[in-house]
Amino acid sequence: MKTKINIYDMLLIIFIIVISSFFILYNSRNITYSNTNIAVIYSEDKIVGEYILKESYKNEIAVKSSNGYNNIKIENGKIWIEGASCPDQYCIHQGKISGNGENIVCLPNKLIIKVMSDKKNKEIDFIAP
Amino acid sequence: MSKLQRYIFLSLLTAGAMILSIIEGMIPLPFIAPGARLGLANIVTLTAIVIFGFKDSMLVVILRCVLMMFVAGNPISFIYSVTSGVLSVIVMHMGLKYTKKYFSLIGISVLGAITHNASQITVSAIMFESLSMYTYLPIMSLVSIFTGCFVGYTSIYITDNLNKNLLNKTKEV
Numbered sequence: 001m002k003t004k005i006n007i008y009d010m011l012l013i014i015f016i017i018v019i020s021s022f023f024i025l026y027n028s029r030n031i032t033y034s035n036t037n038i039a040v041i042y043s044e045d046k047i048v049g050e051y052i053l054k055e056s057y058k059n060e061i062a063v064k065s066s067n068g069y070n071n072i073k074i075e076n077g078k079i080w081i082e083g084a085s086c087p088d089q090y091c092i093h094q095g096k097i098s099g100n101g102e103n104i105v106c107l108p109n110k111l112i113i114k115v116m117s118d119k120k121n122k123e124i125d126f127i128a129p
Numbered sequence: 130m131s132k133l134q135r136y137i138f139l140s141l142l143t144a145g146a147m148i149l150s151i152i153e154g155m156i157p158l159p160f161i162a163p164g165a166r167l168g169l170a171n172i173v174t175l176t177a178i179v180i181f182g183f184k185d186s187m188l189v190v191i192l193r194c195v196l197m198m199f200v201a202g203n204p205i206s207f208i209y210s211v212t213s214g215v216l217s218v219i220v221m222h223m224g225l226k227y228t229k230k231y232f233s234l235i236g237i238s239v240l241g242a243i244t245h246n247a248s249q250i251t252v253s254a255i256m257f258e259s260l261s262m263y264t265y266l267p268i269m270s271l272v273s274i275f276t277g278c279f280v281g282y283t284s285i286y287i288t289d290n291l292n293k294n295l296l297n298k299t300k301e302v
């Protein structure tokens with residue numbers, strides 16, 4: 001048996017180092033870039049979903065409650081209510097939000113949208129022992 | 130080698146693997162979740178593959194994981210170790226079978242170490258329902274190179290000694 005490291009082992013190791021370094025750099029660039037916020041939608045005190053607010057993410061969410069509906073739109077890192085069944089339409093007038101701590105409330109439909117930092121979410125995912 | 134000798138050897142290997150598991154349990158892995166391991170037990174796995182072949186090394190790995198679960202009483206660790214252990218056996222066996230011309234045991238154990246870490250990350254990605262666990266794969270692959278080299282050199286040393294002194298084999302494996 002060859003007891004020494006040979007050229008193919010070396011090539012394998014170099015290959016792994018190159019590939020890993022590339023992805024580490026790629027990820028770190030992504031992480032600094034994506035210091036983004038997330039929007040949490042609550043309907044009747046239940047979480048409907050969490051959505052990331054970043055430039056490239058687009059979504060339309062229709063939330064139905066026992067009192068009616070709210071059509072929510074996410075685009076260009078902002079979230080807003082585009083249409084609603086509520087009589088006052090106040091939630092639509094609250095406009096587009098994107099900053100940490102901002103929120104939109106629709107009282108008649110018991111709908112709340114909260115924007116928060118994504119940091120908390122990450123800590124839950126990656127918490128060390 | 131007689132049947133009895135083989136059984137004694139396999140149980141010694143299992144005991145050695147358990148000791149390695151206990152030792153690596155004392156080394157916390159900063160990146161992945163609790164229960165994830167460095168993969169030092171691959172020393173025994175690789176030695177077992179070289180000397181006894183695929184079936185027996187699989188037996189050693191599964192025995193080690195089951196016994197460790199009884200000793201440590203940690204079912205989550207068991208899921209991690211059995212997945213990464215079994216997949217490492219498969220990959221290193223394939224490596225030894227098909228790429229022996231090119232790689233020494235070091236290259237093969239680097240492949241085993243990467244398999245070990247990739248499967249642990251996969252297990253935690255499933256448990257945490259988070260694909261972003263895979264962002265740790267490149268860092269863990271770099272770690273794999275070090276554990277792989279260490280495991281490879283150790284296995285070369287062990288298999289050489291076993292072949293020379295205990296199995297009375299003079300021919301090269």
Ligand SMILES: [Zn+2]
Pocket residue numbers: 084086088089090091092105106107108109
């Ligand atoms: Zn409203």
